[in-house]
Amino acid sequence: MMKKECLNIVESKCRSCKGCALAKTRNNVVFSDGNPETASIVLIGEAPGEMEDLSGTPFVGRAGQLLDEFLVEAGISRQDDLYIINTVKCRPPENRVPFDEEKSACEKFLHAQIDIMNPKAILFCGATALKSFWADPKVQISKIRGNWFNVAINNKEYRAMAIFHPSYLLRNHSMEEGSPRRLMQQDLAEIKRTVLVDNVPFESREFAMV
Ligand code: URA
DSSP states (O other), X not given: OOHHHHHHHHXXXXXXXXXXXXXXXXXXXXXXXXXXXXXXXXXXXXXXXHHHHHHSOSSOSHHHHHHHHHHHHHTOOTTTTEEEEESSSSOOGGGOOOOHHHHHHHHHHHHHHHHHHOOSEEEEESHHHHHTTOSOTTXXXXXXXXXXXXXXXXTEEEEEEEEOOHHHHHTOOOOXXXXXXXXXXXXXXXXXXXXXXXXXXXXXXXXXXX
């Protein structure tokens, strides 16, 4: 079966999910964006915001538009190189951070998406995505971003990197050396080089393990 067909099965289950209270307030389940047959990188965000809930597509609001600008600049194609998903598939009211029970209810869908995609790299975009996989709840993106690490999901290891969430970059405009926006540019350049240009083979236990 093609990845798309496998993902369609997961998507139809996800669309009828009533596993947490967000099912009552959502307009749309926001499952994914990007072409699963060509994408070699999975980018995981937090949860849909208003625009995503209305459109059914992740990262289309202000944060998503800023992410698009950074991707274009880095030469990473949103449609062909990335498969974009969220930790939680339904919008939390007022865009609050998802509760643990909401993340737990969505975990099977998130894990199935990663399993089926079997990506060359996973990008944890923002703290919510990272903390769903990182043991230390106090972990900070600013401390670990820019470094590849290994993550084990469903007994399989992947190369991974944490990157700033574009909502954070919307609040930080500086382009000074060392500013979050400049670091985001550097991180996306590193991701492009390693995964898409040089296609550096991933070796198990190559990096510190999470
Ligand atoms: N923020 C996210 O984390 N995901 C979206 O889809 C939109 C905003």
